[in-house]
Amino acid sequence: MTLKIGVIGTGAIGQDHIRRLTNTLTGAEVVAVNDINLDETKAFVAREKLGAKVYDNGQELIRASDVDALVVTSWGPSHAEFVLGSIAAGKPVFCEKPLATTAKDARSIVDAEIRHGRKLVQVGFMRRYDAGYRMLKAALQAGTIGEALMVHCAHRNPSVPDTYTGDMALTDSFVHEIDVLRWLLDDDYVTAQVVNGRDTRRAEGGLRDPHFVLLETRKGIRIDVEIYVNCQYGYDIQCQVVGETGIANLPEPMSLLLRKDASLSQAILTDWKQRFIASYDVELQEWINSTRDGEVHGPTSWDGYFASVTADACVEAKRTRAIVPISIDDTPAFYARR
Amino acid sequence: MTLKIGVIGTGAIGQDHIRRLTNTLTGAEVVAVNDINLDETKAFVAREKLGAKVYDNGQELIRASDVDALVVTSWGPSHAEFVLGSIAAGKPVFCEKPLATTAKDARSIVDAEIRHGRKLVQVGFMRRYDAGYRMLKAALQAGTIGEALMVHCAHRNPSVPDTYTGDMALTDSFVHEIDVLRWLLDDDYVTAQVVNGRDTRRAEGGLRDPHFVLLETRKGIRIDVEIYVNCQYGYDIQCQVVGETGIANLPEPMSLLLRKDASLSQAILTDWKQRFIASYDVELQEWINSTRDGEVHGPTSWDGYFASVTADACVEAKRTRAIVPISIDDTPAFYARR
Amino acid sequence: MTLKIGVIGTGAIGQDHIRRLTNTLTGAEVVAVNDINLDETKAFVAREKLGAKVYDNGQELIRASDVDALVVTSWGPSHAEFVLGSIAAGKPVFCEKPLATTAKDARSIVDAEIRHGRKLVQVGFMRRYDAGYRMLKAALQAGTIGEALMVHCAHRNPSVPDTYTGDMALTDSFVHEIDVLRWLLDDDYVTAQVVNGRDTRRAEGGLRDPHFVLLETRKGIRIDVEIYVNCQYGYDIQCQVVGETGIANLPEPMSLLLRKDASLSQAILTDWKQRFIASYDVELQEWINSTRDGEVHGPTSWDGYFASVTADACVEAKRTRAIVPISIDDTPAFYARR
Amino acid sequence: MTLKIGVIGTGAIGQDHIRRLTNTLTGAEVVAVNDINLDETKAFVAREKLGAKVYDNGQELIRASDVDALVVTSWGPSHAEFVLGSIAAGKPVFCEKPLATTAKDARSIVDAEIRHGRKLVQVGFMRRYDAGYRMLKAALQAGTIGEALMVHCAHRNPSVPDTYTGDMALTDSFVHEIDVLRWLLDDDYVTAQVVNGRDTRRAEGGLRDPHFVLLETRKGIRIDVEIYVNCQYGYDIQCQVVGETGIANLPEPMSLLLRKDASLSQAILTDWKQRFIASYDVELQEWINSTRDGEVHGPTSWDGYFASVTADACVEAKRTRAIVPISIDDTPAFYARR
Incomplete structure (x- = not known):
């Protein structure tokens, strides 16, 4: 069973993660992408010959029925809203660091996740x-x-x-x-x-x-x-x-x-970028594997x-x-x- | 396009390679296996929940229409015959070292490959x-x-x-x-x-x-x-x-x-086994990638x-x-x- | 011109320094020794075949006319009195660390030396x-x-x-x-x-x-x-x-x-004792050399x-x-x- | 008892050894020097304020009654004659490498030393x-x-x-x-x-x-x-x-x-010259010590x-x-x- 992933944010790290998920790792497929800069995203999808659909709205992408799990690599200040959206949709989400730009926002994610009743969030502390x-x-x-x-x-x-x-x-x-x-x-x-x-x-x-x-x-x-x-x-x-x-x-x-x-x-x-480059592969492969098992083994929103x-x-x-x-x-x- | 692989020889190194191809690497799938010890092979396939068909004859496996490429990990003295069989079938083959147990047999592989007109053989020198x-x-x-x-x-x-x-x-x-x-x-x-x-x-x-x-x-x-x-x-x-x-x-x-x-x-x-363990992953992933491109980039039969x-x-x-x-x-x- | 040295304190470090001055270094000779334990000192002098005179009073040794310079390796609490005695006699003195067991006593040495008008004291910080x-x-x-x-x-x-x-x-x-x-x-x-x-x-x-x-x-x-x-x-x-x-x-x-x-x-x-063993030789040889030149190049009483x-x-x-x-x-x- | 040394050859290595024997090591004194270049030798002796007598003939220096032992640091081809001269005079000799420039000459030193009946020669292999x-x-x-x-x-x-x-x-x-x-x-x-x-x-x-x-x-x-x-x-x-x-x-x-x-x-x-610089000190100090004991502990003429x-x-x-x-x-x- 391949994990179908939606990626929000296709800047440098987002593009790296999409390439990883597509060409290097096993068990996942990027089916949806979104970014504030729609044209560049479309160009990227075309250039990399991805089969992913481009969304002009992140929350819509989160709710798309063929998206099993999210990767949030957008601008830091937008992390919290997309993570909260993923929790609301009951979908696992991998969020690059920081989880949120304030402790208060990070805490609201913790609270939402606890209310949801099952861990869904992993934070991108790759070390x-x-x-x-x-x-x-x-x-x-x-x-x-x-x-x-x-x-x-x-x-x-x-x-x-x-x-x-x-x-x-x-x-x-x-x-x-x-x-x-x-x-x-x-x-x-x-x-x-x-x-x-x-x-x-x-x-x-x-x-x-x-x-x-x-x-x-x-x-x-x-x-x-x-x-x-x-x-x-x-x-x-x-x-x-x-x-x-x-x-x-x-x-x-x-x-x-x-x-x-x-x-x-x-x-x-x-x-x-070279120092921990191998860690990103391990991090995302383990996230794919644990997500397919319905678990979160990596850094939690509490850690964030x-x-x-x-x-x-x-x-x-x-x-x-x-x-x-x-x-x-x-x-x-x-x-x-x- | 997933590369469909037949593996001949399911001893220790064969099992390792099958697990690699199935769980770690991307772009390949083991669809057929054969070994001189048929019962153990069947038990292994069941234990690992592989979707591969078990053949009781290596040459028959080589010729199977759904097999795109071969991995030969059988007993050394049998390598030459399976590599020659793969060349005869016009299929790419990754053969664990040694390519053959005598220089004369290795030479016959070289000659067969040249006659075939296109490189098909890669030898498993993982260093x-x-x-x-x-x-x-x-x-x-x-x-x-x-x-x-x-x-x-x-x-x-x-x-x-x-x-x-x-x-x-x-x-x-x-x-x-x-x-x-x-x-x-x-x-x-x-x-x-x-x-x-x-x-x-x-x-x-x-x-x-x-x-x-x-x-x-x-x-x-x-x-x-x-x-x-x-x-x-x-x-x-x-x-x-x-x-x-x-x-x-x-x-x-x-x-x-x-x-x-x-x-x-x-x-x-x-x-x-620990010293070059990461090399096996790289070796086979690069073999999958180049094979899908119709090329041989690794050690050739001439090298063997x-x-x-x-x-x-x-x-x-x-x-x-x-x-x-x-x-x-x-x-x-x-x-x-x- | 050989520097004639009186050593006060013939415990472990004192004996080491005497052996150094006698057998390893050049330009100095131990001519007088004193220790609170007179019998052991006499036995040591005999055992090592030293030509040094044994004094039963440290201050008397300091004032002896054939003693050019002092090495103080006695019990820590006695350091100050022997260093002050050396200053009073206007003779150069090498004092093992600590210079004194209280800052107040160390300060009194500084003051005495300044009053004397010429640096005489070196402290045994060998690093x-x-x-x-x-x-x-x-x-x-x-x-x-x-x-x-x-x-x-x-x-x-x-x-x-x-x-x-x-x-x-x-x-x-x-x-x-x-x-x-x-x-x-x-x-x-x-x-x-x-x-x-x-x-x-x-x-x-x-x-x-x-x-x-x-x-x-x-x-x-x-x-x-x-x-x-x-x-x-x-x-x-x-x-x-x-x-x-x-x-x-x-x-x-x-x-x-x-x-x-x-x-x-x-x-x-x-x-x-092994870590800085070579430093002791360098320290004392440089002290001998600078003392013969009428100078103090090492750690001063201000440093102490x-x-x-x-x-x-x-x-x-x-x-x-x-x-x-x-x-x-x-x-x-x-x-x-x- | 100070070992009185005559040095033959006051080129670079000879001057280094003279300085070592005079300023750094203990138990020896350079009392005689000779070199083919008499004027430079005299200038060196004056410059270093040495108390050594300058000889215009090496063999005469060897025979001088106040010379206890020899250090040969002359031009390689002259080593053999000065070492043989030292043996003839029954005096210990430290000869820089090579002992001789031919195996035949080295052998003649071995033979002369055996005939003399007591080891006198040490070769300057400092490693x-x-x-x-x-x-x-x-x-x-x-x-x-x-x-x-x-x-x-x-x-x-x-x-x-x-x-x-x-x-x-x-x-x-x-x-x-x-x-x-x-x-x-x-x-x-x-x-x-x-x-x-x-x-x-x-x-x-x-x-x-x-x-x-x-x-x-x-x-x-x-x-x-x-x-x-x-x-x-x-x-x-x-x-x-x-x-x-x-x-x-x-x-x-x-x-x-x-x-x-x-x-x-x-x-x-x-x-x-920096790599083994400390070895030269150890080598010559040990040679002084063993020579004073009438022994040769270092590399022998057989080793040369x-x-x-x-x-x-x-x-x-x-x-x-x-x-x-x-x-x-x-x-x-x-x-x-x-």
Whole structure:
């Protein structure tokens, strides 16, 4: 049984996902697409020789009888309405991050889903599907390094575009660590602190860079994350878990070891899109498989909501220089982790 | 258009390939299977809920009208007859290595294919599809280290079963290097030398172990390969290309960096099946794609024949202790590399 | 001209230094020794066939006319009196860390030395003489990674003895980072924060472990240091400097790369005495050389005082959970760095 | 008791050794120097403020009553006569490599020393004093990787001067591996083979480059060494020992790990003088110490003779393309290893 999918939003990531679903993954077929830019969408469908119908209205697409499940890859501020529409239609929906642009909107999705009575929403936090993070989680679960006590991370971009402003280091970049570390540690956050110091002169437009964030978890694990988005040298994601009996590091991406020009070296990626590219395939294939089984195994709307609340606390912590509590209800039984 | 595949041979590797074609890859469907052991095949088909028809005769399966292409994963000595049958039927065939158990039989396949007039055969040398070897070839093609001058390799297994005897280090293990290095260097071999010295006491049944093989290519590149199949510590494939301006090493498989027990370490695989497991998926997906386009992009029957002639020369070089010429016709235009 | 040295304190480190001065280094001779335990000292002198005179009074040894310079390796609480005695006698003195057990006592040494009018005191912070830290400082000075913005460190011991209690992680272990990072960055600290979280169950006697310390420098550089003294796996000192254009890590100590037991590994030291053993030779040889030139090039008594004030601030920060200012006068011109 | 040393030859290496003996090492004093270029020697002595007497005749210096031991660092072809002179005078002598420029001359030194009845000669093969090679030998002796079966090495220079011609890759560069591997394995060589293939276009003056040498030892260990003296990228010495239960690699020289310019890298040395610079100190200090004890612990004249015979066999093997036996008497009891 092939899963028939409607995709809302055919920008860069939407097009990538459509190609994935069509040419690489198995068990799914894109039957409907919609975008605010109708002409470009039609051109794309023609160019890729897709058999998909083009809708000029997202909610109509959601309700189409031949659409089994939705992929929402539209502009961030429109995510909430399409996810809510999918829940209203009782259809499974994969929503790219963010689930919503405010914690309040994310919460309304959580509430609607609980009212509906069955989980339908998966959020596109793809790092959970990265082979390296999975190795790290497997090692923790196997007790390879004992109980986790601290986690040291870095999230580094070579540079950022002019549109990257204000607190996006926290709300846009760091949000990936927020989700993946909760999953990795199977834990929740209780406080946040943000430290700024000497800024790189490579940052433009008054951006503070780097940030240093400290999170405390319910179990007492201390997490620190350097977020440095003008580091010049590469796109570099580091994660080191300090355990009671040893320490484990996220693997470096595989690359050739070169001896050249007085240097023993391996390449560091510079394009963030390459770093987790394989994760997108795994993420969507597992979503197709679990959706066909009527289940949601990936990041839930509760996870999306938790990420939103945590990011908001970090923004406040940055502003106030204080250690800010992360206030959130206990995880509803509906979203209990297995 | 889905490629309809008949699989001959449902042992371990055959079952793996059937599962791949059915659950992981896209664009193909297994519609027919055959094996010398009919009952087990029927049980497998039922267990996996496959829609494939079970044939009690391989040649009959080849000729079945709904079979577009063949996958031959039967017992090695039967490969030649099924590949020849596929050529006779004018159908594309993917044959697990070896293409044939003698150079003479491999040559007869080459001859039959040339007579047929169109390439139909791909041999299952999966290392060409490994991400690491592909990085290495891309670096060579990009001139990253200049022209290749020497290649140092190692092929190490932790241990081998009792059935691993005589010259299998050359004919069964080393044959992978024979193929992948010809492809990597885009070159052919002209001489072979085999050196034995101090044997490990871990080898059983009088096996000589390790071997050290030297190959010389048409361009003058010198290749040396340690083949050590009782190395105890892991399954470890090393390849270092020495170029005019630098040196490149095949990447280590990705793994966690651990600090534990007074050691900074990363795991080495011990199971050979894990080392190239991702390559099988890539290999078969690319075979499906090119077959649907009516082409053969992977290792040809000429490559299979060349590997067979080279392995024979190594066996003779081991016996005689001499530098043995590798005598083979020039590559027919039919098989010219692009 | 051989430098004639008197050594006060012939415990473990004192004996090591005497052997160094006698058998390994050049330009010095131990002519006088003193220890609270006179019999053991005499036995040591006899056993090592030293030509040194044994004194039963440290201050008398300091004033002996054939003693050019002092090495103080006695019990910590006695350091201040012997250093002050050396200053009173106008003789150069190398004092093992700590310079004094209270900031007040360290300050009194600073004041006495300034009154004396010429620098005489060097403190035994040996990490400044480690080849790795020197590479790191050279890279910073060469601009290899641009201006430093953040520093991430770890100080890990496999375990600690029963005598290691209370805040010794800060006053005894971390004090090495306090000194070496000031030297590395050529900067001073302005605030300290200490974070405790989940403690390892391997810590005994109610010890909090690990600690996480944040320091802020005058230039705004943010330093974080994990101090984890029951990490089980080894004695491991990490230091990573994040610069404007790149990142540099303190080298790992040299060791064999092994492929063994399904692991690609190199040894991590477990004995802290081995980690900086070569630094002690460099430190004392450079001290001999500069002392013969009438100069002090190593860590001064101001550095010892600054370390003491910083450690006190960390202890208070740990107790109060607050960000604690490090209040200290500006560096006197007398101690200005070159 | 200070060892009083006469140095013959005050070129670059001679001056380095004189500075070492005077400023860095302990227990020795240079009291006499000689060189074919008398004026430059006098200038050097004055410049370095040495208390040494300048001799215009090497043999006279050897016989001077205040000279306890000799260091021969003159032009290679003169080594034999000064070493023979030292033996005739019954004085210990440290001779830089080569011991002699022909195997015949080296043999005459061996014979003279045996006639004298006590070992006096040490040859300057400094790699035996390198910390990395010593780690490797210690691991072998400890059984860390079981019995050695194969050794894979590389000896790479970035480039060579115009004066580097003919077979110097074998007689001048490879000779270091010849000595250090005999010492490492505690074994002797029985055959040699030399392979040339595709030459780098960076080699000038018709030089063949790289070479690939295969040695077989008495125990059957197989050694292969790539000698590549125009590798462009650095001075790089590699040594990997393949044992029955594991594999050990010579450590890389310590260096900073950098993340910069899309690369995770560490520096490779380009100047051969830096690679083993610490070994020279260890070598001469141990020579001083053992000489004061009346013993020779380092490479003997037999080792120098063996190196010469092996290098000659390699030159012949290169010329003939054959596997050449290394014919040499059994080690005389006089030179038996402990």
